[in-house]
Amino acid sequence: MKTTNKLYLLALAFLALSFSGCDSEDPVPENDGELITDVTLIFQELDANASPVGDPMSFKASDPEGIETGQTPTVETVKLKKGSKYRMNISVTNAIENEDITAEILEESDEHQFYFLGTAFIGDSSPLTYTYDDPSGELIGVRGTVVSAANPSTNNAQIRVVLRHDLDKNYPGADNPNFADFASAGGESDLDITFPVVIE
């Protein structure tokens, strides 16, 4: 009997220990690594010899809090000249972490691709045309060429930029930068922003 009593005491002591020694830890703030806060379209006008003309122009869409909650992102209006050729670079960053996400996209170039949709690119009389011109030769869309029509039917249009992740790049039609049916190539959207554009 005495041993049993001791056993119970031991068990109780063990319990007291485990109950007191198991509190939750203090929370640690997390910096959202996956977050995209800024997407910038950088247009550099080119002449007939593909040499730069003047200074590059930047148009930015930003959402300082990222995706979780908060306000609607602010998107600048893209302003382009008609009958011109531009080199368009896209820069994607996480301002909270001070992280260059463009570099990450290029590292995983086989899994990412930008598509350019909206009234600016889609339709018979769309004012802009896009061609992939990535330095690696692979179709990613971090760099490309945009040509504006000499006599656009409208001077107000929309550029919808979609970044697809984990898509099947060999899917028929996936090599078209204006592939409206991008969803059928699989994958998911990392970005889906619409910039207003004015062509003067």
Added chain:
Amino acid sequence: MTSAWITSYFGLNQDVTFYPTSILPITHLCNLVSYILVYTKKYLYFCCVKLKTSLLLISLVLLFCNQVKAQNCSIVIRGKVIHLENNEPIEAAYVWIEEAKQGAVSDQNGNFIVKNLCKGTYTITIQFLGHKTTSDTIILENSPFTKTYRLEDESLNLSGVEIHGHRDAVQTTTSVSALYGENLLESRGENLGESLKRISGVSTFSTGNNISKPVIHGMHSNRIMIMNNGIRLEGQQWGAEHAPEIDPFLADEITVVKGAETVRYGPEAMGGVILVNPAPLPTKKESKTNINLVGGTNGRMGNIAAAHVGGSERIKGLGYRIQASAKRAGNIKSPDYYQRNTGMSEINFSGSLGYSAKKIGMEAYYSLFNTELGILQESHTGNLSDLEAIIANGRPFTDGEFTYGIINPKQRVVHHLAKIKSHYHISENWKLNFQYGFQLNNRQEYDKRRGDLNERPSLDLELFTNTLDLYVNHTHKNEFSGTWGLNLIQQANNNVPGTGVTPLIPNYDMINAGVYLMEKYSKGPLEVEAGIRYDYRSVQTARYINSELRSSDLDYQNLSAFLGGLYHINADWTFSSNLGSAWRPPNVNELFSEGLHHGAAAVEIGDPDLKSEKSFKWINELQFDGKRSHLEITAYLNPIQDYIYLNPTGEVYVSLRGTFNVYEYLQANALFYGIDVAGSYEFTDRLNGYVKGSIVHAKNTNEHSYLPFIPSNRMDWGLSYDFSKVTDSRTNKVTLSNILVAEQKRDPDFDLAPPPPAYALFNIAYQKQFYIGNENKLNLGFQVQNVFNTSYKDYMNRFRYFTYDMGRNILLKINYEF
């Protein structure tokens, strides 16, 4: 209304008293039956079942009464054998009627039946190993005889004799169904949720084919409780895609309690309780090994499990068990394509050591559950337009191919559970019990991300739970027995830093203390039980959102109670009714969710001001056990006050990533009600038929709308043919079954996609048992599920938005016991 019942009672009374006075006892009984059935009718009436059903039942009873009158030698003895010390049923007790030279063996629930006896005086002898033999002299008149026998443990008085193993059986007057023996053997290789679908009234809420949560009468997750060998399983059970962390192979029996059992098991046992119990440990020299091998064509699944039980010869009362299982499966095939990234792997282990002596018993138990699950690639959508595109397509855009590889998104879950349990017999009638359990749940969820982030989980939670139970049981030779106890739960939840994602739920500490008291009165065929419980819960939470610390301190308390009764109307009929109150404090996710749910392209917002849910569940069950037929009808009514649900606000949230639906947690009053039916009939000694079905209604009574993800009407029926001779106990049978699932017509106002159409599946199973040597048993099973490779979607599968369900699956199951 009342007068109508009285009239009908007297009406029946007149019918019955038409019989000659010599059979007065039967008349009384039949009166009682009719009377009770009239009341049943009242219950059923409330449960909105057509009056016709109850009229049919009454005519059945009257038919039965006529039969009794007609035959002289058709008296039945129906009994129950239980342990005196703890009221646990005794299985395999031997019952002998000396004068009639007839015997019976008690079943899993301690029940036995001896039929076709003539009028006269009989001596019943009941024997069970390690227990005093009980003899009883009874006089059989014309009426069936019912009695509960309590066997006394010999070890209490004599030292050195056999000691029996302990297992806590469910002693409740509410509706209970169990999966064991042959049925459990047939379910081997399936996860817990899938296995439990074999019980009527239980379905699953699933996320693809690997994650399925059991649903009892329309409730799941935090509204039901799962017990792993007596300890309430504490994982992150709030999540729809968080499957119970339990290995079905450790169970020797899986029991489902369908009533509200908050008093006995604590808060949250609102819709029911699932008990996963291993067999009791041996207390004498014994050595048994059980090996299971399961292979399936779909997903090229392989599953191996082994268990070894042993009892010590040198130390009396010392026994142990070790058990392990491993499972591996690759991509699941829908009829037309492979579902990408739907493989899984699982490795589980459990061990226990027990010692039983004269006055004391101890058990130590440990179980480890370890799984890695792939989540269908296409279910991880970037934004609302992605989601809409795949819903419109109805299936993944790519065909996929077979692989065992698992990539992101995926889940890794490790669950440790350790417990010690002990009891001490204070006296012959009083027993003191102590149980302590420790659990550590680590859940890691990996999302499809960029670069090195793919190596880091997006959700990494560590949940520590301590549970302590201290209770006394008392059993007396007179009719009272009961349990008084204290229950403590302490929990600490941590977000493991480094995920690079604002945590979905905060870090928290929770303490729940409960005191309860239950008493049961049993006399002859009647058992009445009542209980009351008080709980206090305190929760402290803390989390950083955008570098801002948010914390809160919340308290909840509640009183719950139940009242239940069970009546053995006669040898064939049993009726039980149970009314229980239950409560559930809001869960941390309901209070504090704030973030994106990728699978639903939704932003979910919690509400820290939510109140506790309070409910009543009234459940009635009528059981019939005839010579050739068996019938079980369960009807329930379950109103819930302040039911917490996720409501689509109709707003969308716009971000750089696209748009998302916004959902918020709200409260409203809800009403659940429904009926389960299970029956079987032996057409001949070889041909047997069964049918199971359930209907659940769940309404938001404030909005007059239906609640989402409630199982649609379903039915499962089949025929089996037994090739073996009646005298041969070895199984050798083939079963053809058909599962019919209706379209959910009671769907909510908002859903991402309409409910899928109705479907029918056909299955074939063949089971054969061989004896090898003296005691070794080999069970072979061959099954074809979804024989016609039907393309279907189930309303209760959250992945119905993205894909069709699993296609044909051919399984081979080998079980060897030696």
